Amino acid sequence: MPRAIGTRAATVPLLAEVFRCHGYEGASLALLGQATGLGRGSLYNFFPGGKDEMAQAVLDEVDGWFRREVFEPLRNAPEPRAGIRDMLAATAHYFRSGRRVCLVGAFALGEARDRYAAAVEGYFEQWVQALAAALRRAGRGPAEARGAAEDGVALIQGALVLARAAGDAAVFGRILRRLEQRLLA
């Protein structure tokens, strides 16, 4: 089954985009099939658990990406301030400078939150903890670091909401620039 693994893995990002744009309830099998170019048979061959398994796979992939590209670098950067700068750059890149919405955030606000509670909780908690660790290494006290990390992650999520609401990605860039200034101050 060498093909299956590759095909399934290649499919997940396409599914992710549908969930991101339409939400969990809005991502119909018809849309999912259309976005991937796969019929129902193929979809259920790769994801026997149906829509639920697809969403779980998408959440796993998002978790993996952030863990690899954001959280770990943030914890392990030799220079914590450079790690924070890189985290913000990776975040801006991932969210297409505000033109893309956060899948986990969108899930969190809807009914899907309860269904995927563990993944949703874990995503934000990891982010906050990784950022707090970097801030501590940069010299801040434990409580202050945790608070600033909560503020930072919340601000990023809010910036995505505002950018999407206004239909103006620029506001995301402005907010992130000010956040960087504040975190590195």
Next chain:
Amino acid sequence: MPRAIGTRAATVPLLAEVFRCHGYEGASLALLGQATGLGRGSLYNFFPGGKDEMAQAVLDEVDGWFRREVFEPLRNAPEPRAGIRDMLAATAHYFRSGRRVCLVGAFALGEARDRYAAAVEGYFEQWVQALAAALRRAGRGPAEARGAAEDGVALIQGALVLARAAGDAAVFGRILRRLEQRLLA
């Protein structure tokens, strides 16, 4: 038709709660009817435009509430710093200290954004402008005030995302407390 007006007006908050919890697509006529205790006949009698008109009515009511209770006081408070404090208190009260989600924010992240683009854009823009005006009156420069207002509104929205994601309303309170400190500094 004295009854109709009262009944329709009394119905809107109940509809709002359904849209808030389930999103636009998730708010089915069955749920809407159940929450209001009204059959399809009554619902379509009060809202001939169907689900679309119900959502519009809900958005109008939210807009009215914030305009009345948040934006106007923020602009007209004799003492801008007190106005900012009151805005944050009203916000915390409205969102049930983080146990409630922002309907407009939830709409903004989903497909409903485009359908109700004007209402969604207006809500956040009014909020940012009202807060920026208060900050200017409190002595900040125009650019700095606008930036701090964008950050403030985004932070509130992000705090709601985080609180709902974590299933822990306390994080909302912590973020708002720090925001107040920063805005009044």
Next chain:
DNA sequence: TAAAAGATGGACCGATCGGTACAAACCAGG
């Protein structure tokens, strides 16, 4: 090359979607 395993599209399922039709029930002013 034969057999086993995987991949694929489409027909089909019951349930539910948003919306309509309509006939009873209700409730004023005469």
Next chain:
DNA sequence: CCTGGTTTGTACCGATCGGTCCATCTTTTA
């Protein structure tokens, strides 16, 4: 008591939902 319009529940509509099934291909393995 009638009578007009309003309010209400319910049956029903076509469309779509997520999911199952299966016959048919393709690919891998023996």
